[in-house]
Amino acid sequence: MSDVRELLPLYVLGALDPGEMDQVTRAVSADPQLADELAALEDSALALIAPLTPSPDVHARLLSSIGAGPYELYAAKMARLYDVTLHRSRELLGLIARKSSWETPLPGVHLVHFDGGPAYAGADCGFVKLEPGTAFPQHRHLGEEVSLIIAGRVRDRTTGRIYGPGDEIVEPADGEHDVICEGDEPCIYAARAMNGISIAGAPVRPSRNLP
Known part of the structure; x- marks a missing residue:
């Protein structure tokens, strides 16, 4: 022995x-x-082995390399919404976990902008994240807007209707509304606005600097 x-x-x-x-x-x-x-x-x-903690970007890329992570359920809907491949849809969903993807134009309102596929080249495409109790400002649609709820619940303050994960919101051109995040968790939704939106009468068009 x-x-x-x-x-x-x-x-x-x-x-x-x-x-x-x-x-x-x-x-x-x-x-x-x-x-x-x-x-x-x-x-x-x-x-004796020192643990290695990946940077947020590397962590997000690792998640995207195995799919869309916790948002895989929405990959097919995202592909149709933006006219992109399923692979590209998963890459886009991977942006949600990457902190550096987000910009914060208003307190409690975070945005990620990216390009859609050929059918929606003229649309504003991206993710919106609202902190609990935060509203996206009243805005008018310059073309049809379609939104897909990915996490949390939002309430349309014009109609009073509440939407949850998997729900789609379709708004016609020239329609106006605002939405607020309900509950205790942040709300995330994917949005495709043909020709963009206007806030207080001024057109709002994003700059796109993501892959």
Whole structure:
């Protein structure tokens, strides 16, 4: 057994040949004390490894590399909404988790802008995030606007209707409204506004600087 104990540190480091690995595995399975010694060595080895925390951008890209993360459910709807491929839709949904994607033009109102596909090249496309109790300002649609609720609940203060995740809001050209975030969690929705919107009579068009 003393020979096996000498092999334990090398077992933890993965430095044994297959025959020696099997020898240690059988010995540990048969001896609880030896198993405890191996566990203690493994804990010590893990403590020597400094954990690496990825930057927010790297973290978001890692999430997008495995799909749209928690928003995968909306990937197909997003693809249709913006006339983009499913792969591109997942990339766009990955922007939600990237803090550097967002700009904050007003307190409690955060925006991400991006280009739609060929069918919506003239539309303003992006995500809107509202903090709890925050309203997106009263605005007029210069063309049809379609919004897809992704997280939280929003209330249209013109109609009083409340929308939740998966709901779509379709507003005609020249219509006016404002929406407010209901509940205790932020609200996120994807919006496609043909020809943009105007606030207080002034057209509002975003700058696009995201991939």
